[in-house]
Amino acid sequence: MSALIEVKGLDKAFGGVHAVEGVSFSVEAGQVYSVIGPNGAGKTTLFNLITGLYTPTKGEIRLKGESTAKLEPNELAERGMCRTFQQMQICMNMSAIENVMLGRHLQLRSNLFTTLFRLPSLLRDEKSCRERAAELMEFVGCGEYLDTEASAMSYGALKRLEIARALAADPKVILLDEPAAGLNAVETAALEKLIRKIADQGTTVMLVEHDMKLVMGISDRLLVLNYGRVLAEGTPEEIRNNPDVIAAYLGG
Amino acid sequence: MLNRFMQMRLRDLIILAVILFALPLFLNNPFHYDLATQMAIIAATVVGLNLLVGFAGQISLGHAGFFGLGAYFTGIMTSNYGWSSVPALVVGAILVGIVAWIVGRPILRLKGHYLSMATLAVGFIIAIILNNERALTGGPDGMPVPAFTVFGWELSPFGSYNLLGMELNGSEAWYLFAAVVLLVAVWLAQNLIDSPIGRALRSVHGSEVAARVVGVDTARYKSLVFVVSAIYASAMGSLYAHFQGFITPAVAGFDFSILFITMVVLGGMGSTMGVILGAVVLKLLPQVLADFQELETVMFGAILMLTMIFMPKGLLPTIQTAVGKRMKKKAGGQA
Numbered sequence: 001m002s003a004l005i006e007v008k009g010l011d012k013a014f015g016g017v018h019a020v021e022g023v024s025f026s027v028e029a030g031q032v033y034s035v036i037g038p039n040g041a042g043k044t045t046l047f048n049l050i051t052g053l054y055t056p057t058k059g060e061i062r063l064k065g066e067s068t069a070k071l072e073p074n075e076l077a078e079r080g081m082c083r084t085f086q087q088m089q090i091c092m093n094m095s096a097i098e099n100v101m102l103g104r105h106l107q108l109r110s111n112l113f114t115t116l117f118r119l120p121s122l123l124r125d126e127k128s129c130r131e132r133a134a135e136l137m138e139f140v141g142c143g144e145y146l147d148t149e150a151s152a153m154s155y156g157a158l159k160r161l162e163i164a165r166a167l168a169a170d171p172k173v174i175l176l177d178e179p180a181a182g183l184n185a186v187e188t189a190a191l192e193k194l195i196r197k198i199a200d201q202g203t204t205v206m207l208v209e210h211d212m213k214l215v216m217g218i219s220d221r222l223l224v225l226n227y228g229r230v231l232a233e234g235t236p237e238e239i240r241n242n243p244d245v246i247a248a249y250l251g252g
Numbered sequence: 253m254l255n256r257f258m259q260m261r262l263r264d265l266i267i268l269a270v271i272l273f274a275l276p277l278f279l280n281n282p283f284h285y286d287l288a289t290q291m292a293i294i295a296a297t298v299v300g301l302n303l304l305v306g307f308a309g310q311i312s313l314g315h316a317g318f319f320g321l322g323a324y325f326t327g328i329m330t331s332n333y334g335w336s337s338v339p340a341l342v343v344g345a346i347l348v349g350i351v352a353w354i355v356g357r358p359i360l361r362l363k364g365h366y367l368s369m370a371t372l373a374v375g376f377i378i379a380i381i382l383n384n385e386r387a388l389t390g391g392p393d394g395m396p397v398p399a400f401t402v403f404g405w406e407l408s409p410f411g412s413y414n415l416l417g418m419e420l421n422g423s424e425a426w427y428l429f430a431a432v433v434l435l436v437a438v439w440l441a442q443n444l445i446d447s448p449i450g451r452a453l454r455s456v457h458g459s460e461v462a463a464r465v466v467g468v469d470t471a472r473y474k475s476l477v478f479v480v481s482a483i484y485a486s487a488m489g490s491l492y493a494h495f496q497g498f499i500t501p502a503v504a505g506f507d508f509s510i511l512f513i514t515m516v517v518l519g520g521m522g523s524t525m526g527v528i529l530g531a532v533v534l535k536l537l538p539q540v541l542a543d544f545q546e547l548e549t550v551m552f553g554a555i556l557m558l559t560m561i562f563m564p565k566g567l568l569p570t571i572q573t574a575v576g577k578r579m580k581k582k583a584g585g586q587a
Contacts, residue, residue: 051465077467089465091458093522094451101448102455106467108448112476115447116440122447129448169466 002065004029004173004204005050010059012045019045021228023059027206027221029172032199034207034215037225038248043208044086046225047177050206051083052076063173078106080172084162084179086208096145096153096161100133103168136164140194156187163194173204180211192218216240224248261442264525268438272431276424285423286409287535292430293492295531296437298515299524300484303441305513306522307450308477309457310360311368314375315485315512320504321348322486323493324382324389327397330494332388337400341490345483352482353475360474375509382501394500397493400429409495426495433491434528437484441524444480453477457522518559520566529568 003026012020020042027033035043048054050061052073061068063079071079082103091099108129114122137143140160145153153161159179166174176195180188192214199205199218209215215222216236224231224245232242239245272292279285301315325344329335359370382389389395399408407413407429409422420428444450452473455463463470493499502508511534519530537555541548563570 053461053465072469073461073464074467074469077465083465085461089459089462091455091462093454093458098451098454102451102463102468103466105448105452110448112449112480115449116443118443118447126447165462165466 002062003027004064005206006062006065007050008060008062010046010049010061011057012042012049012054013057018228020049020225023225023228023230025223025230025233027173027204029204030199030202031220032195032205032207032218033221033223034209034219035223035225036209036212036215037231040227041225042228043225044177045228047083047175047206047208051081051175077169077171080170081175082166082169082171082173083175084159084166084177086177086181088158088162090150090158090162092149092151094150096142096148096150096157097130097133097137099150099161100136100164100168101129103136103165104129104132106169133164133168136167137161139197140164140167141190156183159183160191160194163198167198167203171203173206174198175206175208177208178210179207180209180214188214261446265435265439265442268525268528269435272435275431276427279427282409282421282423285427287539289423289427289430289495290492291532291535292427292434293488293495294512294515294535295528296430296434297485297488298512298519298527298531299434299437299441300481300488301512302516302521302524302527303444303453303484304477304481305516306520306527307445307457308453308474310474310478311364311371311513312478312481312509313368313372313513314378314509315371315481316506316508317375317378317504318348318352318482318485319489319492319508319512320378320382320499320501321351322489323397323499323503324395324489325486326490326493327395327499328388330398330401331396336402337490337494338402341487344490345486348486349479349483352479356475356478356482357471360471360478372506372509375504375506379501379504379506382504389501392501394498396498397496399497400491400494407494409497430491430495433488437488438524438528445524449473449476514556518556518566520569523566523568526566526568530566533567 005027007026008024010020010023011018023046035046037043045054049056052068052071063076063081068076091102108125110122110125134143134146137146140163142157142160142164145157150158163176163179180191183191188211195205195218207215207219219236221233221235222239223233224239226248231248232239232245275288279288297319301312304310304312322344325347326337326340329340330337355374359367362370383392399406407425409426411422411425413420413425452463452468455468456470456473460470489503492503515530515534516527518534519528520526537552538548541551544551559567
């Protein structure tokens with residue numbers, strides 16, 4: 001069986017700096033796979049490479065066996081990949097639910113004609129889209145904000161909203177970039193439950209996160225990066241006992 | 253269940269219709285009607301431009317180019333080739349749409365100032381062509397355009413008409429026609445905004461990265477909205493040509509382009525009702541300032557500058573926010 005995501009010898013250089021260098025790993029469908037490492041280790045760069053926002057300098061990424069080298073981010077989304085950002089990317093010119101409905105863009109068949117004249121087929125689609133979006137907002141725990149302007153929402157609520165938008169695309173794999181950053185302990189606990197629920201539905205989750213308690217409790221496998229290179233890869237148990245990792249994290 | 257958007261659009265459409273059809277009570281000579289008709293046609297153009305600028309966040313400083321192309325296509329086909337007005341308007345709009353698509357694909361890759369410069373150049377090129385193709389366009393002297401005709405029925409500012417028992421002169425009839433056109437233009441624009449396509453457009457403005465990772469082909473949507481706004485401009489240019497009865501290359505010129513974009517910015521980017529208000533204000537200002545003839549341009553500039561500084565969101569959104577706050581305060585005080 002081939003892996004859902006397969007990364008081989010991946011390299012990304014910005015000028016002379018290798019943000020990611022010779023990274024290889026694979027993610028099986030249904031896993032929660034986390035990427036950890038100190039600041040500047042190349043975690044977000046890795047996510048940007050996987051989701052097609054950056055083009056690799058060397059190496060290749062395969063999604064379900066298909067090379068993603070020539071695919072735009074929107075084409076990767078069509079193939080079931082969706083993500084959130086460390087620097088949240090919310091459309092502040094829209095309401096909360098419209099942001100989530102935007103996530104269902106690929107599920108909607110609309111053309112200019114049905115749109116301009118607001119034909120019944122469009123209205124039906126929009127109604128079911130709105131219902132699904134409302135469900136998802138409930139699911140991530142911001143159901144009370146439906147028609148609130150995104151610009152009027154709190155940081156924590158927006159983080160959950162971004163996850164709802166990613167889920168709205170019915171992705172096979174969802175990449176979460178530091179979802180717990182800036183959240184308090186209660187919110188982090190709720191986030192952990194949410195990630196579990198997402199994984200239990202069969203969606204593969206890739207996670208970049210600094211909160212060790214969260215990562216260790218939830219991940220099936222972990223990838224540890226340091227200065228753009230793979231330091232270790234394995235189950236949480238293996239990582240916890242890996243001398244290199246301990247050295248990198250605790251110094252010494 | 254009506255969502256927030258549907259309530260707003262219904263309310264906006266009704267308010268606009270009431271204003272448009274009540275306005276004749278305050279208009280008492282053909283000059284007023286002509287001004288109001290011009291306002292309605294220009295407002296409809298600006299509603300289309302707002303889709304591009306206000307909602308999708310892309311700029312066009314050459315939109316009068318498309319307006320002028322529509323006007324001249326109508327002028328040439330109706331006066332030289334004997335076409336009827338509606339086919340000329342429709343075919344012209346389709347051709348302009350195609351031109352916009354061809355031009356838009358490469359230049360919409362640009363952002364910010366670079367896109368401004370590119371669209372500015374598009375407008376200039378169109379104006380230069382209209383100026384130089386004397387044989388077709390009459391060059392800088394302009395060309396006459398026959399009255400608007402549908403199935404042999406003629407709508408001329410100098411005619412007289414009977415609508416459901418009401419006696420109308422040509423100016424009044426044109427105003428009613430333009431008012432209906434504006435309502436339809438607003439209705440279509442609202443339909444576009446509150447739809448999957450509209451969300452994709454607004455997401456290009458809100459966060460292009462977010463749009464791409466949820467599967468929006470942003471390049472395609474930018475081209476689409478550029479084409480739609482060009483078609484709006486072309487169709488309104490056609491009507492404008494018929495209404496004026498005479499056009500010069502100035503309709504495609506820099507001044508017109510800047511006027512359009514200023515209407516959008518002044519009225520309120522992303523607010524359909526706002527940009528209509530912007531069109532009305534900027535068409536009225538020169539009339540109001542006519543008494544200060546030599547100071548007209550200065551006052552015009554000063555008003556614009558002050559608006560930009562104190563109401564960066566535009567007239568209508570600022571007024572709406574202020575009224576909303578006051579209402580909340582009142583409600584709070586009573587509770």
